[in-house]
Amino acid sequence: MSVVDAAASVFCREGYAGANIDLIAAEAGVSRQTVYNHHGDKENLFVAVVRDLTERCNAGIFATIASFPDQPTDLEADLIAFAVRMNRNCICNRDGRFLRKLIQAEGERYPELFAEWRERGPGRTWSALAARFARLAFAGHLSIGDPDVAARQFLALVNAELQITFMLGGTPTEEEVLRSATNGVRTFLSAFARKKSPAGKQAALIHA
Amino acid sequence: MSVVDAAASVFCREGYAGANIDLIAAEAGVSRQTVYNHHGDKENLFVAVVRDLTERCNAGIFATIASFPDQPTDLEADLIAFAVRMNRNCICNRDGRFLRKLIQAEGERYPELFAEWRERGPGRTWSALAARFARLAFAGHLSIGDPDVAARQFLALVNAELQITFMLGGTPTEEEVLRSATNGVRTFLSAFARKKSPAGKQAALIHA
DNA sequence: ACAAATTTAGACAGGCTTGTCCAATTCGTC
DNA sequence: GACGAATTGGACAAGCCTGTCTAAATTTGT
Numbered sequence: 124m125s126v127v128d129a130a131a132s133v134f135c136r137e138g139y140a141g142a143n144i145d146l147i148a149a150e151a152g153v154s155r156q157t158v159y160n161h162h163g164d165k166e167n168l169f170v171a172v173v174r175d176l177t178e179r180c181n182a183g184i185f186a187t188i189a190s191f192p193d194q195p196t197d198l199e200a201d202l203i204a205f206a207v208r209m210n211r212n213c214i215c216n217r218d219g220r221f222l223r224k225l226i227q228a229e230g231e232r233y234p235e236l237f238a239e240w241r242e243r244g245p246g247r248t249w250s251a252l253a254a255r256f257a258r259l260a261f262a263g264h265l266s267i268g269d270p271d272v273a274a275r276q277f278l279a280l281v282n283a284e285l286q287i288t289f290m291l292g293g294t295p296t297e298e299e300v301l302r303s304a305t306n307g308v309r310t311f312l313s314a315f316a317r318k319k320s321p322a323g324k325q326a327a328l329i330h331a
Numbered sequence: 332m333s334v335v336d337a338a339a340s341v342f343c344r345e346g347y348a349g350a351n352i353d354l355i356a357a358e359a360g361v362s363r364q365t366v367y368n369h370h371g372d373k374e375n376l377f378v379a380v381v382r383d384l385t386e387r388c389n390a391g392i393f394a395t396i397a398s399f400p401d402q403p404t405d406l407e408a409d410l411i412a413f414a415v416r417m418n419r420n421c422i423c424n425r426d427g428r429f430l431r432k433l434i435q436a437e438g439e440r441y442p443e444l445f446a447e448w449r450e451r452g453p454g455r456t457w458s459a460l461a462a463r464f465a466r467l468a469f470a471g472h473l474s475i476g477d478p479d480v481a482a483r484q485f486l487a488l489v490n491a492e493l494q495i496t497f498m499l500g501g502t503p504t505e506e507e508v509l510r511s512a513t514n515g516v517r518t519f520l521s522a523f524a525r526k527k528s529p530a531g532k533q534a535a536l537i538h539a
Numbered sequence: 540a541c542a543a544a545t546t547t548a549g550a551c552a553g554g555c556t557t558g559t560c561c562a563a564t565t566c567g568t569c
Numbered sequence: 570g571a572c573g574a575a576t577t578g579g580a581c582a583a584g585c586c587t588g589t590c591t592a593a594a595t596t597t598g599t
Contacts, residue, residue, distance in 0.1 A: 137348065138346040138436060143587095145587095154548070155547095155588095156589095159587095159589085160545080224435065226499065227432065227498055227500070230498065230500055231500050237499060272491075275494075276491045276515070279494070282487065283480075284480070286487070290438065291438040307484070310523075314519075314521035315518075351556070361576080363577095365575085365576060
C-alpha cells in the first residue's frame with residue numbers, strides 16, 4: 124500500500140488530529156522517516172491525500188457518466204443500472220467513502236482545498252449529468268423543467284435509502300444499493316415521465 | 332454556555348482527538364477542574380454530548396412531525412411549509428448540524444452509542460413520518476405504494492439541493508431552504524399525486 | 540561491482556494534553 | 570454572619586506526538 128493510501132485510511136479512521144504518522148508509516152510498510160522525506164509534514168501529507176482522492180473520484184464519476192443511457196431501450200432498467208454503477212463505482216467505493224468523510228470532518232479547516240474540490244467535483248459532475256438528462260428530455264423520453272434540479276433529485280432519490288449507512292461510514296450491500304436505486308428511479312420516472320402531449324420536446328427546446 | 336454545549340461546539344470544530352479540554356472549559360466559562368468534576372474524563376464528556384444532542388434533536392423532530400398537514404388545504408403549499416420547518420428546526424439548526432457531524436466523524440468509534448441513536452432517531456422518525464403519509468394517502472390526497480419509501484424519498488428530495496452545504500458543515504440560507512423544499516415537494520407530488528381513478532383509496536387500504 | 544541515492548532504526552528535543560492534587564477563594568443556604 | 574459545598578488557578582507528572590538528526594543498511598543505476 125502506498126503512503127498516501129495508508130494515510131487516507133488512517134486520516135479517515137482517526138481524524139486529522141488523531142492520525143499518527145507512525146501508524147501511517149507502519150500501515151504503508153515504510154519507516155516514519157520516509158513519510159517525512161516524501162511529504163514534508165503532516166499537513167502536506169493531508170493535502171496530498173485529499174487531492175489524490177478528489178482526482179480519482181472525479182475520474183470515476185466522469186467515466187460512469189459516460190455510460191449514461193442516451194438511447195435507452197428500457198428506460199427504467201437502464202436508469203437503474205446506471206444508478207447502481209454510480210453507487211458502486213463512485214459513491215460506495217473506498218475513494219468515495221474516504222473523500223466524503225474527509226470533506227465532512229475537515230472541510231471547514233481547509234476552505235480553499237475543499238472549494239477546489241467543490242468546483243472540480245460536484246460542480247462539473249452535476250452539469251454533466253444535467254446535460255445527459257436534458258438530452259433525454261429533448262429526445263422525448265422525459266419531461267423535465269430544470270435539468271440541473273432533475274439531476275440533483277435523481278442522485279438524491281437513488282441514494283435515499285442509503286443515507287444512514289453512509290453517515291455511519293458503512294458500505295451498503297449490493298441488495299440495498301439495488302433496492303434504493305430501483306425505488307428511486309421508479310419515483311423519478313413517475314415524476315418526470317413524458318407527458319402524453321408532445322409538449323415535452325417544446326419544453327426542452329424552450330429551456331435549451 | 333453550559334459545559335456540554337461548549338464541548339459539543341469544540342468536538343465538532345476540532346474532532347474528538349483534536350478537542351482540547353482547556354478550550355472547552357474556556358468556551359464554557361469555567362475552569363478545567365470543573366469540567367473534570369462534572370464529567371470525569373474526555374470520553375465520558377463526549378458520550379454526554381452525543382446523548383444530549385440526540386435527545387434534543389429527537390424532541391425537535393417529533394415536535395415538527397406533529398405539525399404535519401394531515402388535513403391539507405393546499406397540499407403543495409402545506410408540504411413545502413412542513414419541509415421548511417423540518418429543515419429549519421431539525422436539520423439546519425445547531426443541534427442537527429452538530430449531531431450529524433459527530434455521527435459522521437466518530438460513528439465507527441462508538442458503535443453502541445450510535446446504534447442507540449439510530450434506533451431512537453431515524454428509526455422512529457421515519458416510521459412516524461411514514462404513518463403521516465399513509466394517512467394522507469388513505470384520505471385520498473396521495474397515491475403511495477410503500478409509505479416508508481415515500482417518507483425517505485420525501486426527505487431526500489426536499490434536501491436534494493442542500494447536500495453540499497451540509498457536507499461542508501455550512502448553514503444554507505432561508506432562500507436555499509425554500510427553493511430546495513419547493514423543488515423537492517413539486518417533484519414528490521408529481522410522482523405521488525392521486526391518480527384519476529379512485530384506486531388510491533383501494534391501494535392504501537390494501538397496504539394498511 | 541561500484542557509486543550514488545534512498546531507506547531505515549533509533550535516539551532525541553520540544554511541545555502539547557490529559558488527568559490529578561491542593562490551597563485559596565467564592566458561592567449558596569441557613 | 571457562618572458553615573459546608575462547589576469552584577478556581579496553578580502546579581505537576583506522565584505520556585504521546587511531531588519533526589529532526591545521524592549513522593548504518595539497502596537499493597538502484599550504470
